[in-house]
Amino acid sequence: MATPIKTVGIAGTGLIGAGWAARLLFRGFNVVAYDVKPEAEERLKAQIKTAWPSLEALLGKPVKKGKLIFTTDLKELASKADFIHEAAPEREDLKIRLFRDIDAAARPDVIIASSSSGFLPTNLQSQCQHPERVIIGHPFNPVYLLPLVETVPGEKTSEEVMARASVYFESIGMQVLRLKREIMGYVCDRLQEALWREALHILNKDIATTGDIDDSIVYSAGMRWAFMGSFLTYHVAGGPGGMRDFIKQFDPTLELDWTELKFPKWNEALEKRLVEGCEDQAAGRKVSEIEAKRNAVLVDMMKLFKKHKIGAGLVLDREMKARKKKTAKKT
Numbered sequence: 407m408a409t410p411i412k413t414v415g416i417a418g419t420g421l422i423g424a425g426w427a428a429r430l431l432f433r434g435f436n437v438v439a440y441d442v443k444p445e446a447e448e449r450l451k452a453q454i455k456t457a458w459p460s461l462e463a464l465l466g467k468p469v470k471k472g473k474l475i476f477t478t479d480l481k482e483l484a485s486k487a488d489f490i491h492e493a494a495p496e497r498e499d500l501k502i503r504l505f506r507d508i509d510a511a512a513r514p515d516v517i518i519a520s521s522s523s524g525f526l527p528t529n530l531q532s533q534c535q536h537p538e539r540v541i542i543g544h545p546f547n548p549v550y551l552l553p554l555v556e557t558v559p560g561e562k563t564s565e566e567v568m569a570r571a572s573v574y575f576e577s578i579g580m581q582v583l584r585l586k587r588e589i590m591g592y593v594c595d596r597l598q599e600a601l602w603r604e605a606l607h608i609l610n611k612d613i614a615t616t617g618d619i620d621d622s623i624v625y626s627a628g629m630r631w632a633f634m635g636s637f638l639t640y641h642v643a644g645g646p647g648g649m650r651d652f653i654k655q656f657d658p659t660l661e662l663d664w665t666e667l668k669f670p671k672w673n674e675a676l677e678k679r680l681v682e683g684c685e686d687q688a689a690g691r692k693v694s695e696i697e698a699k700r701n702a703v704l705v706d707m708m709k710l711f712k713k714h715k716i717g718a719g720l721v722l723d724r725e726m727k728a729r730k731k732k733t734a735k736k737t
């Protein structure tokens with residue numbers, strides 16, 4: 407029997423590790439945060455502080471706040487944690503070594519998940535004594551607000567671990583997208599990457615600015631994508647016959663050169679257009695100001711989606727109901 411999860415270990419406390427920590431502490435889980443750099447503690451605490459008001463705006467005051475311990479000792483992480491989430495830099499050799507070391511020190515029932523954006527879990531578990539407990543748990547930035555986590559099994563991951571991970575992620579207010587089998591980049595990053603490459607081609611050919619390309623999403627498809635993906639959107643676009651008619655209508659374009667999915671050859675002009683374009687779009691605003699606006703809008707969007715019982719609003723609704731039950735039990 408696996409021990410109930412009360413303390414979660416985070417390995418790597420940068421942007422993503424801090425996001426996990428904030429999500430967990432807010433929900434009453436204790437966090438053991440491990441990083442190789444002692445100075446990471448200050449940044450971690452500052453990031454949790456930034457995340458807190460958004461979490462309160464979304465969910466109200468925390469029912470019970472968890473305790474945070476920071477350590478540079480991997481053994482302390484491994485001995486205290488009931489679930490470990492790695493969020494170290496995206497370097498495969500580093501992650502394989504880290505998984506080997508955590509696996510050697512942690513109780514065998516403890517699940518070890520990776521935040522990796524695209525590595526195969528089969529590679530990450532390759533040097534572990536207990537590879538069956540290794541999974542991908544890929545989140546999205548800001549981790550403390552966006553509910554999706556993609557879970558991916560490696561060749562040696564057990565079904566029991568995948569099921570247990572789903573229960574855990576749902577208990578921290580997340581929507582689990584469980585892949586049937588592994589693929590580099592998983593689902594969402596493959597889609598994001600396709601869009602990113604196409605956008606760079608348009609910029610490279612100097613057809614539109616970074617601002618124009620972003621506007622093409624912000625004022626149109628992006629508004630729908632927040633609660634309807636490409637498939638449902640095109641089903642609606644097909645009229646009363648849905649996707650069956652959509653295919654007939656748009657079939658000819660499938661053959662046209664409307665996409666160039668390979669990365670464009672990197673060059674100085676492209677880099678200049680990209681960096682200066684983004685700085686123009688920021689219009690003097692600091693990254694932290696843009697982040698604060700993003701968080702405020704995300705919170706309001708999730709509340710709006712809850713009202714309409716759609717998309718991320720369903721996850722928020724589920725969590726609010728669970729919180730109500732918990733609070734009622736306490737009183």
Ligand SMILES: NC(=O)c1ccc[n+]([C@@H]2O[C@H](COP(=O)([O-])OP(=O)(O)OC[C@H]3O[C@@H](n4cnc5c(N)ncnc54)[C@H](O)[C@@H]3O)[C@@H](O)[C@H]2O)c1
Pocket residue numbers: 417418419420421422423440441442443446492493494495496497500504521522523524544545546547
């Ligand atoms: N940034 C994103 O938007 C995003 C989104 C989803 C997933 N991810 C993934 O999350 C992971 C972390 O990304 P990030 O953006 O938080 O990176 P980051 O650079 O902000 O943080 C990485 C942290 O890991 C620490 N570290 C370095 N070596 C370590 C080691 N051997 N053991 C433990 N900690 C170590 C660093 O000191 C740093 O604090 C990556 O795998 C990345 O692909 C990132």
